[in-house]
Amino acid sequence: DKVFAVIGLGSFGRQLCSTFIERGASVIALDNQAELIDKVKEEVTQAIRVDTTDNESLALVPFEDIQTAIVAIGENIEASILTTALLKRKGVPYILARAVSELHTQVLRQVGADEVVNLEIDEGIKIAQRLAAPDISDRFQIGSALSLVEMKAPKAIQHKQLHSLDLRNRYRISIVAIYRSTHSVDEVGNPLKEQTVLFAEPSTVLEEQDTILIVGKNEDIDKFREL
Amino acid sequence: DKVFAVIGLGSFGRQLCSTFIERGASVIALDNQAELIDKVKEEVTQAIRVDTTDNESLALVPFEDIQTAIVAIGENIEASILTTALLKRKGVPYILARAVSELHTQVLRQVGADEVVNLEIDEGIKIAQRLAAPDISDRFQIGSALSLVEMKAPKAIQHKQLHSLDLRNRYRISIVAIYRSTHSVDEVGNPLKEQTVLFAEPSTVLEEQDTILIVGKNEDIDKFREL
Numbered sequence A, B: 001d002k003v004f005a006v007i008g009l010g011s012f013g014r015q016l017c018s019t020f021i022e023r024g025a026s027v028i029a030l031d032n033q034a035e036l037i038d039k040v041k042e043e044v045t046q047a048i049r050v051d052t053t054d055n056e057s058l059a060l061v062p063f064e065d066i067q068t069a070i071v072a073i074g075e076n077i078e079a080s081i082l083t084t085a086l087l088k089r090k091g092v093p094y095i096l097a098r099a100v101s102e103l104h105t106q107v108l109r110q111v112g113a114d115e116v117v118n119l120e121i122d123e124g125i126k127i128a129q130r131l132a133a134p135d136i137s138d139r140f141q142i143g144s145a146l147s148l149v150e151m152k153a154p155k156a157i158q159h160k161q162l163h164s165l166d167l168r169n170r171y172r173i174s175i176v177a178i179y180r181s182t183h184s185v186d187e188v189g190n191p192l193k194e195q196t197v198l199f200a201e202p203s204t205v206l207e208e209q210d211t212i213l214i215v216g217k218n219e220d221i222d223k224f225r226e227l
């Protein structure tokens, strides 16, 4: 059973706590502001008010149980760095820390963070990529090689059974799923639109309004989009 | 050709600018701090120093060309709200705004934002989900129904051709790709480990060390993981 320590209960830290609890893990929440400890204490396993930059105060924290600590302090760079350094000294096996600049990232790694995340950079990349590719309603990078992309089914591959198109060999892409809208009418004649999700089967035939979920390398997906 | 306006050049706003430019779009960058305008002016299409809460100052901005505006102001809630309201009044077709709280989200929608993002909430969910599922090396939510999950191939489905397992019908999951490690030796006898990515084919046979990429609804994936 996983035990996480979350240091810093701003919106990022509090969201980490809720999601961990939702997924069945234990959470020890730390912050030096009493009102934030009060805010989370009913929800988390343990909430301890402590100044995490002070080695002696940290004696109150059960580090023997903690496998992963997340330093969710954003603005206070000094507190973020000092807390990370102390957690490393206490022997926490895995430390993830939030950084708000490149220099902050470098120093966090130098004092012992195993992983550093910059929320503004990550979300900036994700949101701009999504908005800049209008024919793609969603796009995910899976590992370094593959991408998963949601897009309208190209005309060239509609109205034929998928196995006859031999897409994996011809274009090096694989259709994973299809989103199909079905139009009907309710009891009083109002148009009803429903969306079903189907797995791609060899016998599947794509229709005009279908949205397809495809997997492949980025360069192969870009070629396929030009169809 | 897409034209984006980015209001607010903090790290989030500047990352949006870089990624848009990288993907071939045009960017009009706005901020009232001269040093931030100087920072981006070589990189973006046009950088204009302006107080975006002032209707008269906005006369300098070529709104006729702008299809999408992103209000990347985080901390200054008043500026974020007033800017969004003015962009709506100027008729910008699509406005995405950053919010830092639930109330802020509500008000942004009320004054005309088409989409609102809370970076701390989005990243808190994403990071906690990833850390809380150790047998899953990666997990993506695709739309509201499907999940994409990377996991070790369960023993029960190894050493048989995929088509004979009939996974889509029996477990309602579809294997999309396989990550396979190949072990060899280099010229001086050192072990060499390489990873190849293969699409799942009906004739594919899973091996012990394979990692599989599967798609399905969350509840179906959870059942499948218990195999």
Ligand SMILES: Nc1ncnc2c1ncn2[C@@H]1O[C@H](COP(=O)(O)OP(=O)(O)OP(=O)(O)O)[C@@H](O)[C@H]1O
Binding pocket: A007, A008, A009, A010, A011, A012, A013, A030, A031, A032, A033, A036, A050, A051, A052, A053, A072, A073, A074, A075, A076, A079, B120
């Ligand atoms: N020395 C410290 N010991 C314990 N907690 C600290 C310390 N310094 C800062 N914190 C806590 O870290 C939390 C997060 O700090 P941050 O400055 O990132 O706040 P925030 O901007 O509200 O966060 P978010 O961006 O997640 O909304 C705050 O609640 C603060 O009390």
Ligand SMILES: Nc1ncnc2c1ncn2[C@@H]1O[C@H](COP(=O)(O)OP(=O)(O)OP(=O)(O)O)[C@@H](O)[C@H]1O
Binding pocket: A120, B007, B008, B009, B010, B011, B012, B013, B030, B031, B032, B033, B036, B050, B051, B052, B053, B072, B073, B074, B075, B076, B079
């Ligand atoms: N009225 C305004 N007109 C134009 N720009 C503004 C206005 N108010 C704020 N800004 C700009 O918005 C930018 C982002 O504001 P924010 O308070 O989110 O800064 P930040 O915390 O540095 O951002 P980030 O979290 O992205 O690093 C700042 O550069 C600021 O100059």
